[in-house]
């Protein structure tokens with residue numbers, strides 16, 4: 155987290171990297187590449203991920219792949235490597251010359267587990283994309299990996315901005331609708347800033363964040379973490395930290411809690427867990443956890 159940049163410049167560069175990734179303008183590739191040379195792991199990571207996002211918008215794949223491969227293999231921070239490796243995956247067959255190096259990484263016990271896992275996933279995806287190019291295959295389902303027809307592709311992209319076969323489309327659609335309805339029904343508690351949340355604990359967290367001017371998203375949207383879709387309670391984009399309030403105590407809830415917590419960990423995500431017993435000391439807890447992530451509250 156420690157960066158030699160001035161906090162003001164750092165914050166500006168973080169915002170720019172996020173914005174450029176989101177905008178989907180392939181002509182901004184060079185600006186993102188420049189951002190990867192800034193002396194901050196956080197900016198490198200965001201810029202690498204932004205470069206990945208430009209892949210589908212037709213960014214120059216040779217330039218993108220060259221820089222992403224450098225970051226993937228020589229990045230200073232394992233999270234930068236992980237993000238670069240993931241971004242590389244988006245360029246598919248264009249990354250073919252790096253498959254062997256990625257497989258070597260996946261087998262290297264000196265590397266973090268999440269870096270190795272990302273390397274394996276990306277190596278496999280690139281190899282598959284390369285063989286698809288040879289076989290004239292256009293699209294594959296993100297969920298079950300079968301080849302998807304043009305019609306299936308269009309329908310799914312329109313609904314989810316993601317490519318699913320018809321069978322997975324129906325399943326994803328149902329899961330998502332049930333989940334979102336459940337979340338909507340449960341959102342009955344209003345925080346001071348008007349955000350509707352699901353419990354008293356979440357309300358306290360929301361109000362603490364607002365009081366300390368930390369911008370957050372209280373998200374009803376799914377987010378992809380690894381291959382899973384989960385819905386984090388709070389996400390703070392500027393510092394890339396998640397907060398989950400684990401409010402229930404039933405065995406079923408605990409099972410899914412452990413699974414989600416593991417997922418965050420495997421993916422190297424920065425998660426703060428809050429439990430009901432923490433609510434009486436919420437201020438001290440959030441302060442100390444956030445300071446671990448380099449975010450000091452005055």
Ligand SMILES: [Zn+2]
Nearest residue numbers: 295298319322
């Ligand atoms: Zn499928």
